[in-house]
Amino acid sequence: MSGFKVIALLKRRADITRDAFIRYYENYHAPLILSQFPSITAYRRNFADFTAAFESDAAPFDFDVVTEIEFGDRAGYDAMLARHADPAVAAMIAADEDQFLDRAFTRMFVVETRANDLEENSL
Template structure:
């Protein structure tokens, strides 16, 4: 298994509720259709009223942590290749323009470690 996480920020002027609604009702369905290599796809929306941080710590500059799980590195690389196709990239970019501040988008492959009691 391989996991990637994306930190995504809403477009200026878009309410949190409208951001969530658009992502859930439109963008997540587009991603599932265009990038079938993703096995699991979670959206973790920040509850800004419940944040705990050190004194003086900066507020997060994103609104959702999206998780993408792939069976293996081959599936992840296949997703990247699909995403790089001009037709797929254009469709995703056009849809993201409706709700994301793309200048703040970033994605990372993560090393998942789990603990159980």
């Protein structure tokens, strides 16, 4: 695995529309995160569209976006954690998240990524 990756599953507040959620995340929260954590090398937001879900009898979804946060290495991730441990930074991030997220549903975890390049390895 090259680099270091974290996934966040995030849920919008119930009183906010999907469009308002996406606008806030893109226009306010993403720039804030990138300004506070310079060790992030990639920051992707994958907004779920549950109207096209594959299984109609699947358990209810408890997230609205899958966010991918990448770092060059573990040290970059550790630098982000250290900065987030600053009470002023943590309070600023939490206050912003309260504007659009239901923070009770937030889940973040480290992943090990593996991929197949299908163009180079035709079936």
